[in-house]
């Protein structure tokens with residue numbers, strides 16, 4: 001192989017610009033983190049709410065929850081990204097659509113974070129529903145029997161237990177968010193994958209570029225994993241044998 | 246205190262309770278027994294509205310349970326319930342288990358709720374364990390905490406669903422002792438149990454259920470001396486044989 005290795009490439013200036021390639025990757029990492037963390041926050045809030053709704057005693061409410069989950073988990077993520085970017089603005093009332101297309105700040109970022117957040121929320125909701133389902137039914141009865149309302153029962157008794165149970169499966173969802181965020185490049189978010197392609201074309205040092213980007217994604221996913229493990233340890237209930245799932 | 250009239254309930258097409266009627270007067274202790282699947286749990290869960298029912302009526306302290314206008318959480322706050330599997334909240338310390346509903350439902354201040362909780366823990370002999378979590382206690386201790394948790398709400402009556410049947414034999418006594426004391430203090434109690442010793446000691450009446458029906462409803466002495474129905478006789482013979 002006649003490849004010319006150059007690990008010094010990261011410190012070099014980009015063609016026709018002041019910044020270095022390292023600056024490009026740093027910007028990319030910044031956007032990857034911004035998209036992923038925003039999406040994850042959204043996914044947690046919506047996913048917990050929808051997961052809880054799916055276990056509600058009322059049929060219509062539970063159905064709304066199922067519809068949400070099926071909608072987001074049966075369409076490929078890349079297609080969802082394009083739908084949000086190209087189709088949804090057209091479906092909005094005309095003035096809003098115009099605003100989204102022309103004036104909305106950080107349009108690509110907002111679209112990508114919303115899309116990835118909703119997509120992941122469906123997966124979080126499934127985990128949360130399963131977690132709630134694994135609790136003994138007596139816990140709900142006991143809370144209601146004390147006079148707690150149904151929302152109070154979820155808030156103080158059911159969700160705190162269900163969320164502890166689902167930390168391990170949620171860990172892999174959190175790691176997936178970082179990996180899936182790479183799809184945001186398709187609508188022009190200048191995240192890691194986007195910057196990597198640009199650097200590869202500009203510098204013609206593709207191998208170094210993609211090895212560096214691989215390492216950065218790896219670090220993100222690994223940090224997500226460690227962070228969740230830390231939360232799991234912090235919230236462990238004394239006396240309960242750790243449940244393995 | 247508790248008045249059950251013509252109560253019927255079905256799951257899908259299968260009837261689980263058939264025209265059950267009985268009353269529990271203030272200060273009365275009524276034991277409910279009967280074979281597995283006869284509807285005992287369903288009956289007492291109807292009393293605090295945990296199970297909906299299709300026909301008949303239940304009133305607790307003058308409040309109709311089946312009336313859609315009834316504020317069920319408020320009613321339930323006044324009816325203590327103790328479960329077969331304790332159902333303490335495993336993620337909370339014993340102290341917090343006792344305080345939660347006092348604060349959230351009765352609106353008591355945290356200090357007041359905590360003090361009330363500790364007094365009741367003392368009464369069931371468990372103050373030393375206030376800061377432990379349920380999983381760190383034995384079954385008997387957990388059930389005593391569960392009784393204390395129900396009492397912390399100052400209930401007007403107490404429902405028990407087989408409170409000792411999930412316990413190791415050596416722990417049954419400590420739980421029954423607490424219940425006997427409660428009965429002697431005049432608490433209105435409806436107790437599903439097969440502990441006939443407890444029934445003889447404190448029950449005023451015994452209800453025998455079979456296939457969703459109240460087959461027999463008699464003063465305790467009479468029930469044990471000479472059960473009227475053959476089914477109750479057979480049941481007693483089997484259960485006392487052990």
Ligand SMILES: Nc1ncnc2c1ncn2[C@@H]1O[C@H](COP(=O)(O)OP(=O)(O)OP(=O)(O)O)[C@@H](O)[C@H]1O
Pocket residue numbers: 256261279280281282283284285286287288
């Ligand atoms: N959620 C449910 N769906 C359908 N059938 C049910 C349900 N819960 C209880 N049943 C049925 O209702 C009947 C009465 O049940 P219940 O739990 O009240 O009996 P029990 O007398 O308490 O029995 P055990 O001594 O086993 O606790 C049983 O035949 C049971 O199979």
Ligand SMILES: [Mg+2]
Pocket residue numbers: 285286287406407
């Ligand atoms: Mg039962």
